[in-house]
Amino acid sequence: MSKITYTIEERDQRLAELSSTKRNFLIENLKRGKKTAFANVLAHQKSKGIQDEASLEEIERTMEWELLDIVDSGYVNPETPCECGRSLRYQYIVQNQNTNQIKKFGIVHFEEHVGFPPHIIKAIKLGFTAIDYELDELLNKISCGDYGYEEIEYFPQDFDVPLDILNHKDNEIPLLQRQRERLKRVRQQFEQHSLKKRFEKRPHGGLLQFQEKRTQNTLPFSKSTYKAKLNPNITNWTQETYADYSIILIQSGITSVNEICEILVAEYGANSQRYSTGRYAIFSDILLSLSPFFSSGNLTKTIEPGMRDVRVYFKDDI
Ligand SMILES: [Zn+2]
Structure with a gap:
């Protein structure tokens, strides 16, 4: 199955057509997905690093960072600048858990301003793209009316339906293909x-x-x-x-x-x-x-x- 992907403009357009409840759910879901992807890459890196016993100190330093938020100003906005002063629409905010130091940057200057090794940056960016694709999949399924709830109807009340799936249904958001499987x-x-x-x-x-x-x-x-x-x-x-x-x-x-x-x-x-x-x-x-x-x-x-x-x-x- 080929993936449906939208441009930023198409995504904006489709999000704007939704009710505020659905839109907020999708935006929060996107942020949560990216925070998880960020943490997962770092955690994976740490376990891999320990196995290899390679540059543990460097990995520990990398592990200290947490993705706090992604701000979407809606347009390239001087109020949401990169560390270098450049105006941004999407501003990523990370915090060092040891020093509480906060860095704000655009995805293009991720490497310059945070100093992660390039292969980690690459893995994080791939994770972010996968989350964007999931947003596109949901937007497309909403426009087709393909919600995929049929399978949930049969479960008894005491059955442990996975929480993320219930959460989608409660907010009238379609189920992702991976959730359906x-x-x-x-x-x-x-x-x-x-x-x-x-x-x-x-x-x-x-x-x-x-x-x-x-x-x-x-x-x-x-x-x-x-x-x-x-x-x-x-x-x-x-x-x-x-x-x-x-x-x-x-x-x-x-x-x-x-x-x-x-x-x-x-x-x-x-x-x-x-x-x-x-x-x-x-x-x-x-x-x-x-x-x-x-x-x-x-x-x-x-x-x-x-x-x-x-x-x-x-x-x-x-
Ligand atoms: Zn910059």
Whole structure:
């Protein structure tokens, strides 16, 4: 996949079109990313230096610096000068942690004014460029409406969704490609784990039992037949009961998760709480309870645009 990159003018233009909340998030995110890149290069340099036992003193001196801030004046501004007096738009501010000495400079004079070895400067600049590219990726994804939240919807509330990913979602910022890949990995691990747990809990092996039930019912039965199969007096909803009830409903030809929610709430007294979007709170519980069957390939799903609904099918019914 080729990277989308913008010129400074294009970036400014796109940032200006956003709400102030989104813009501030992206700018703060950019600064945080660059501070981390700066610290990472120095830390890496230190560990490498110790291995090589090369010029440890020089490396220690380099390590003492921290990137405090990057000021964007919006234009080349004499109020934000370089150490040498040159006016800057982007002013980098670093501080020596031992002496508290502060230096302010433009990226072009980084080497002249701070005195880091050229290879460290080069690594830091590469790190900064990677962070700029991530900003471009986010700006491009915002303009395409490609937010990538679908994968988060299935997580249970107690699941540890990585904080940076939640942070993006809370601020209505798209997920980066690298975040999406990480989420996919974490989710696969989680589903494998819950499938394993489900097997362990059921004495006769839950999935086998389920497959037998399925072959006994190869003819799809009409919608009303679920009534004969489901106990109406259920008081305690767990992941297992959500899965068991949902599977009977799916076998009865009900494929919409919204419809499953409505039936479980109206006829079986499941939690009727809804979010402001109108979606039942049990929507994600149901999907989660079925996740082992998605992983094992017994069930498959299609997601309607904007996650308005999810339809669930037996794999051989498609
Ligand atoms: Zn200068």
